[in-house]
Amino acid sequence: MNDEESLTELCKMIYDLDDIEKIKTKAKELLDRGVEPKRLIDVISHGLEEIGNRYESGEYFLSELIMGGIIGSEIINVLTPYLKSVETPRLGKVVIGTVKGDLHDIGKNLVVSMLRSSGFEVVDLGIDVPAQKFIDAVRKEEPEILAMSCLLTMAMDEMKRVIDELKRHSLRDKVKIIIGGRPTSLEFARRIGADAWGRDAVEAVKVAKTLLGR
Numbered sequence: 001m002n003d004e005e006s007l008t009e010l011c012k013m014i015y016d017l018d019d020i021e022k023i024k025t026k027a028k029e030l031l032d033r034g035v036e037p038k039r040l041i042d043v044i045s046h047g048l049e050e051i052g053n054r055y056e057s058g059e060y061f062l063s064e065l066i067m068g069g070i071i072g073s074e075i076i077n078v079l080t081p082y083l084k085s086v087e088t089p090r091l092g093k094v095v096i097g098t099v100k101g102d103l104h105d106i107g108k109n110l111v112v113s114m115l116r117s118s119g120f121e122v123v124d125l126g127i128d129v130p131a132q133k134f135i136d137a138v139r140k141e142e143p144e145i146l147a148m149s150c151l152l153t154m155a156m157d158e159m160k161r162v163i164d165e166l167k168r169h170s171l172r173d174k175v176k177i178i179i180g181g182r183p184t185s186l187e188f189a190r191r192i193g194a195d196a197w198g199r200d201a202v203e204a205v206k207v208a209k210t211l212l213g214r
């Protein structure tokens, strides 16, 4: 089986919720064979996207969604060591979190891994992060970039709330803001007053570098 076929099979194993150990072994095999981690990131995204579609159409239930989340997190654990690590982060500091009301963190964690392996120092505030915690972190950590993730349509307004709160505390000009996550867009980013939007973890790094002129 060539790399393309193996990647297609891995994607199917993910959305068919195959045995988790088999999935991890398959992912590791591909990485050991020299397949780019970025290719696996695409496969994870497509596999989970299909799980989401099946959930939406009623074919899968919450338990399957949860299983998909576990599989996604486990493959990221396999993948992270294959992203080259940077001893001394020098590109800048990023504070990141998933906004309040949202517990999704697989995509955010991929963004964190990619930023770290590209030379950024990252302070990860985790999931369900209230606006005040973002404000406190900007004050304490003095990052060049604040990054927010959101996967739920109903939690998107939280991103605007964080930006409004930064303005209210006269902190907005001290930090560049990047947002991302499935329901967001460049248009939405502009509308709420963010500086940039990234479609995926690879773009997150590009956008962060561009914002800082690196």
Ligand code: B12
Pocket (backbone or CB within 6 Å): 041, 044, 045, 048, 049, 050, 051, 052, 053, 055, 056, 062, 065, 066, 067, 068, 069, 070, 072, 073, 101, 102, 103, 104, 105, 106, 107, 108, 110, 111, 147, 148, 149, 150, 151, 152, 153, 154, 178, 179, 180, 181, 182, 183, 197, 198, 199, 200, 201, 202, 203, 204
């Ligand atoms: C796995 C999953 C879960 C897991 C999450 C586990 C975890 N640890 O994250 C669990 C089971 C907890 C879950 C729960 C729920 N979920 Co859910 N979930 C998913 C699923 C299948 C995959 C998400 C995922 O990880 N994708 C893979 C990653 C790699 O992609 P990503 O997150 O989009 O991230 C990439 C980009 O968006 C971008 N990115 C992300 N963040 C950032 C940040 C920055 C700064 C940048 C630049 C880029 C960036 O880069 C990432 C990497 O390339 C999606 C389906 C889907 N199509 O997304 C539904 C989905 C997001 N969930 C959904 C729903 C409805 C729910 C629940 C409400 C279900 C329920 N009835 O309880 C709850 C909500 C819980 C809560 N309060 O948050 C809906 C949301 C619908 C909507 N429009 O709001 C979706 C779309 C499913 C669907 N099609 O209906 N879910």
